[in-house]
Amino acid sequence: MRPRLRFQPWLLPVIFGLSCAPQRVVLVLPFDARAVEDTRDDADIARAGQAYLDFIVSVSPERATLLGLHGHDEELDDRRTATFFANLASEERMLDGLRARFPAPRASRSARTDLEILEHALATDLRVKRERRPLETQPALYEAPLDGLFETTARGDAPASERASHVLSRLVQIPRVIAEAKGNLRHPPRVWTEMAIARAKGVGIDFDALRAGLLLALPSDQAKVLRAIDVARAAYADYASFLEKDLLPRSTGEYAAGPDLFAFMLGEGERPEEGTSELTALGQRVLAETIDQMTMLTKKIDPSAATWFELALRLEASRATLPRSSYPEEVSRAKAFLAARDVVPLPRGDTYDVIDAPLFERALTNAVYDPPPQFGKETRGLLLVGASSPRLPKESEEPTLGDGDGENLVGVVVRETYPGRLLQRAFQRLYPSVIRKVIRSSAFEGGWVFYAEELMNELGYYTDEERLMELRDTLMRAALALIDLGLHARTMTFDEAVALLVDTVHVRKDQALSEVRRCTLEPTVSLSYLMARESIRDLRERYRLEEKDRFSLERFHADVLSRGGIAPRLLAEEMFER
DSSP, rough: OOOOOOOOGGHHHHHHEEEOOOOOOOOOOOOOOSSOOOOHHHHHHHHHHHHHHHHHHHOOOHHHHHHHHHHTTTTOOOOOOOHHHHHHHHHHHHHHHHHHHHHHOOOOOOHHHHHHHHHHHHHHHHHHHHOOOOHHHOOGGTTTHHHHHHHHHOOOSOOOOOOOOHHHHTTTHHHHHHHHHHOOOSSSSSSHHHHHHHHHOOHHHHHHHHHHHHHHHHGHHHHHHHHHHHHHHHHHHHHHHIIIIIIGGOOOOOOOOHHHHHHHHHSSSSSTTTTTTHHHHHHHHHHHHHHHHHHHHHHHTTTTTHHHHHHHHHHHSSSSSTTTTHHHHHHHHHHHHHHTOOOOOOTTTOEEEEEEGGGGOOOOEEEEEOOOSSSSSSSHHHHHHHOOOOOOOOSSSOBBBBBSSSOOHHHHHHHHHHHHHHHHHHHHOOHHHHHHHHHHOOEEEEHHHHHHHHHHHHTOOOHHHHHHHHHHHHHHHHHHHHHHHHHTTSSOOHHHHHHHHIIOOOOOOHHHHHHHHHHHTTTHHHHHHHHHHHHHHHHHHHHHHHHHGGGGHHHHHHHTTOOOOOOOOHHHHHHHOO
């Protein structure tokens, strides 16, 4: 067993108000264009970030595994209510200490950004947990150990036998997690219970695959492996029964975050000038513009096609199911295309493997990139490839997109690898700040992917047919942004959200249900992607105007990507503060 990495109490004075860092002032010669920068608090802010990371690792072994810190790989999180409130109290003390210690930080611009990220992360976590009460309302929290099991088996930063031993230790603890679920869950939203039921019922196949891997890694412990698998399988079967028979009838909670909490989660002023009506108008504008572009492109490709939807159906039906071997070739093509045009920097060491996705991780897209952990020795990403999720019986014979087995390979690769998620996360790992490694901006990550798709169109990468299918993905995101805002501001019902996807984006009913359910559980995520794409576009135009003759796409993209994946508002402050 590895030594435990525990939260170090001696680090708390940094957060709670005592400084032990030396003071340092950067001296600038008169001809230097920069202003004098006082950096005396930089070291204390960095120590506060390390203290926060130590705290996260000490209270969440499962998150530590996903971060690449493996001192707790044999443990699962403690989901008892008393522990939950004790951890909240610790976070509140951290936040109060930061605000008292740094009322007006004397720090570099990057350190002040780090401090703002840390304070906002703590404030958001505290408010969301108090108002959403996740232990009582989110049955999926008790299925989260599966994520760590997959990460431990898929990554190679320790010998296979050691990783397998850690998995065994966690498997036998799953009944305890299920017992905590039964004691904690009260009246969750019905839709969240339904989602958890589906996942709990679907883990059997993954346990079969896990058993094969464990037997291979631990040939002398076959009886122990089989017993651990049986224990975990039985626990989740019991959980599925509990959810269906006990919890579902009392699942009467509300999923909407409400307008106040939604606005707070959106970033405490990410786009402060825009309220609900302005954000709704943004989503509607992008939706309408995308439909117009698809209609014009359809007339160019096939003037005889009645609608873009008719042509998209034919294009989808003509594509064969893609083997796993198709992906590396297309990834190489996208990377070479970008390298030849000098539009984005390409860091070294961004290797990846293409592997089968575990069943419980498969979304309705055929591939998703799982980046290497932010910490630890592993630098290899995983492109998880698998068939689409099982489909529910169709309620109508009306054709919908997604009925065929084809996949928009070009669009998936652009989104998940180059210049999308793989490239962005490769740069994020290079940024030295602990705070930016442990607290990621999902808005920037999603917005960058959205922007990357448009960038490749601007560069002429797509055929007309590929562009049409990529625009269909844009249409989906615009609709989801409207749904995200509508559901949580209580201006759109669940059924209206499903109808928007079915009638406007022409997706299957089961896919629409899945996407809307996800939106109920993840307030602000879909809307923030659209907002961030617009912000990155605005940043680019401002950068072009300021740089004038020095402007280049590569220069702009290097500046944006090299700052650790922070939210667009913070990007603007760092890039343009003089």
